[in-house]
Amino acid sequence: MLKVENLHTFYGQIEALKGITVNVEQGEIVTLIGANGAGKSTTLKTISGQLTPQKGSITFEGEDVTGLEAHVVTGKGIIQVPEGRHIFPRMSVEENLEMGAFLRKDDEIKDDIAMVYDLFPRLKERRLQKGGTLSGGEQQMLATGRGLMARPKLLMLDEPSMGLAPVIVDVIFDTIVRINKEGMTILLVEQNAAMALQVADRGYVLETGSIALEGGGKELLHNEQVRKTYLGEV
Amino acid sequence: MGGSKMDVMTSIDSGKLSPKKIALYVVLALAAIGLPLYFQSVGNAFMVHIFALVGIYIMLSLGLNIVVGYAGLLDLGYIAFYGMGAYVGVLLGYVFQGITGGPGSALAGFSYWFLLIPAALAGALTGIALGTPVLRLRGDYLAIVTLGFGEIVRIALTNNIGGLTNGSAGLPRVGEIIVPAAGQKWVYLNLSSANFTFSKDLFWYFVIVALVLLAVFVIRRLDNSRLGRAWVAMREDEVAAAATGVNIMQTKLWAFSLGAMWGGVAGITYAYWVGFISPESFNFMESVLVVCMVVLGGMGSIPGAALGAVIIAGLPEIIRYLAQSPLLSGVLTAEQASAIGDYRFLIFGGLMVVMMALRPQGILPSKRRARELTEAEAIIEEENESLWEAEHKHDTPHGL
Numbered sequence: 079m080l081k082v083e084n085l086h087t088f089y090g091q092i093e094a095l096k097g098i099t100v101n102v103e104q105g106e107i108v109t110l111i112g113a114n115g116a117g118k119s120t121t122l123k124t125i126s127g128q129l130t131p132q133k134g135s136i137t138f139e140g141e142d143v144t145g146l147e148a149h150v151v152t153g154k155g156i157i158q159v160p161e162g163r164h165i166f167p168r169m170s171v172e173e174n175l176e177m178g179a180f181l182r183k184d185d186e187i188k189d190d191i192a193m194v195y196d197l198f199p200r201l202k203e204r205r206l207q208k209g210g211t212l213s214g215g216e217q218q219m220l221a222t223g224r225g226l227m228a229r230p231k232l233l234m235l236d237e238p239s240m241g242l243a244p245v246i247v248d249v250i251f252d253t254i255v256r257i258n259k260e261g262m263t264i265l266l267v268e269q270n271a272a273m274a275l276q277v278a279d280r281g282y283v284l285e286t287g288s289i290a291l292e293g294g295g296k297e298l299l300h301n302e303q304v305r306k307t308y309l310g311e312v
Numbered sequence: 313m314g315g316s317k318m319d320v321m322t323s324i325d326s327g328k329l330s331p332k333k334i335a336l337y338v339v340l341a342l343a344a345i346g347l348p349l350y351f352q353s354v355g356n357a358f359m360v361h362i363f364a365l366v367g368i369y370i371m372l373s374l375g376l377n378i379v380v381g382y383a384g385l386l387d388l389g390y391i392a393f394y395g396m397g398a399y400v401g402v403l404l405g406y407v408f409q410g411i412t413g414g415p416g417s418a419l420a421g422f423s424y425w426f427l428l429i430p431a432a433l434a435g436a437l438t439g440i441a442l443g444t445p446v447l448r449l450r451g452d453y454l455a456i457v458t459l460g461f462g463e464i465v466r467i468a469l470t471n472n473i474g475g476l477t478n479g480s481a482g483l484p485r486v487g488e489i490i491v492p493a494a495g496q497k498w499v500y501l502n503l504s505s506a507n508f509t510f511s512k513d514l515f516w517y518f519v520i521v522a523l524v525l526l527a528v529f530v531i532r533r534l535d536n537s538r539l540g541r542a543w544v545a546m547r548e549d550e551v552a553a554a555a556t557g558v559n560i561m562q563t564k565l566w567a568f569s570l571g572a573m574w575g576g577v578a579g580i581t582y583a584y585w586v587g588f589i590s591p592e593s594f595n596f597m598e599s600v601l602v603v604c605m606v607v608l609g610g611m612g613s614i615p616g617a618a619l620g621a622v623i624i625a626g627l628p629e630i631i632r633y634l635a636q637s638p639l640l641s642g643v644l645t646a647e648q649a650s651a652i653g654d655y656r657f658l659i660f661g662g663l664m665v666v667m668m669a670l671r672p673q674g675i676l677p678s679k680r681r682a683r684e685l686t687e688a689e690a691i692i693e694e695e696n697e698s699l700w701e702a703e704h705k706h707d708t709p710h711g712l
Binding site (some may be wrong): 126128147148149152155158159160164165166167168169177178180221225228238286 | 552553689
């Protein structure tokens with residue numbers, strides 16, 4: 079579904095991605111793990127059009143989407159739930175969800191809002207509350223829900239567990255698995271490697287802008303090198 | 313996008329018309345129509361002139377409100393679009409005169425009506441020309457570039473650019489005229505009576521009122537449109553707006569050019585009403601005044617922008633006038649009266665400081681904007697970083 083080939087992205091003079099190749103197949107959860115500065119978020123931002131690669135190609139459903147602008151990429155069905163959540167702080171929860179459907183012109187938006195409320199009952203309780211007044215976990219739910227409102231073909235989550243209490247992280251990951259079971263293809267960037275590899279079909283381990291390892295989620299979870307470096311085992 | 317989709321969002325802005333509100337609108341409408349007629353009937357041409365002038369400023373304030381209030385872009389050179397409309401209107405007027413057989417011909421009187429749309433386009437296109445390169449900038453930087461642009465336009469006009477603008481002497485040149493608009497003479501001849509003159513100022517006043525109503529109608533529609541929603545989203549969080557599919561550059565450009573368009577309309581109207589324009593009418597102070605109108609009245613609010621214009625453009629003139637009237641002449645001397653005019657910028661400055669401290673949302677804010685500006689910002693500490701900034705952050709190892 080998504081083919082990223084030999085991607086090179088720079089921040090000014092700094093080469094943040096040194097030839098990344100990633101594949102995502104329909105219906106999979108694929109995760110990118112790695113330390114700070116490994117290039118996980120940069121990969122996501124390059125796919126979503128926030129950054130432009132110097133070299134390499136991104137193909138989505140057979141169509142070249144390399145270097146397209148962010149709103150165009152969104153229009154293709156690649157939806158990014160940005161790192162740090164980036165909800166609209168002064169819009170109500172429901173308005174945030176409605177903004178998620180900005181590019182849609184069908185009349186099933188109300189149904190999809192109900193679907194998101196079903197997925198995150200907490201959001202329904204807070205539907206008229208302003209986004210900025212929600213807790214971090216609720217904001218992550220809102221950002222994810224807003225992403226789903228666009229009816230993505232590929233949902234890209236950037237550090238959904240960042241700064242959240244473990245119990246909330248569980249809720250978020252349960253939801254990720256649930257929407258995946260319902261057919262959503264997911265590309266997940268995480269620092270919480272253990273959580274990510276448990277739910278992922280496949281994973282890529284990034285180190286300083288390159289892919290160090292790749293394999294099945296469980297396989298990587300049991301890989302000695304991964305366990306030492308990312309799962310904190312001695 | 314239909315109304316049903318954004319119920320929650322629109323219900324915030326479109327309050328139902330209460331009887332009280334209707335009564336207020338009726339009173340305002342009667343005053344807007346009745347007062348100038350009254351002043352004209354008692355031979356007070358000065359007040360009619362002030363009413364028309366305030367109308368022009370309302371149009372400018374409404375236009376800039378799109379840029380500053382809706383899109384959240386600070387434009388300190390807005391008056392350049394006003395000047396562009398005026399000069400394009402007058403210069404194309406000469407062409408129109410040429411085509412229609414000289415200033416004396418019957419058709420030449422239609423030049424204003426015919427050129428209204430080209431002047432609006434001139435404003436809008438100037439907006440796009442300026443906006444395309446500079447809208448990536450944010451906040452202070454955008455303000456400075458637009459300020460510079462406003463000055464460039466004024467200086468270019470003063471320097472008789474292309475031999476077209478006649479420098480600081482202004483237009484029209486000796487021997488040329490701006491043809492009075494068709495209709496002006498007709499109302500003078502047919503609607504005047506022995507003790508009532510339907511003057512030029514009164515005619516233009518009603519033209520300006522009609523244009524202001526059109527502006528209000530168009531801008532209200534915009535505010536409740538998909539584009540209006542994109543503006544709100546962009547103002548709140550550019551990165552998120554882009555992620556939901558808002559085309560940031562295009563959305564900003566729309567705000568810039570739609571705002572500039574009303575500047576162009578106000579410009580040509582001013583030129584044909586007053587019959588003379590010079591670069592000094594389009595100086596930096598005017599830009600600042602219009603920004604003050606928007607901020608004082610309430611950013612993002614149509615009634616606010618209008619009220620701001622009434623207060624800032626109208627009040628000093630009215631005070632100056634009253635000072636000379638028998639009512640106050642005993643209290644104030646002539647010098648004191650004119651001093652009020654001289655010190656008005658000082659007074660506005662003080663007024664703005666007080667406003668920012670006590671009521672940053674303006675006198676008549678839009679409900680949404682009021683929320684943005686008065687809420688405990690501690691809750692919402694995330695700063696709205698622009699998409700460009702997000703794309704070009706070099707110094708965050710975490711972002712890598």
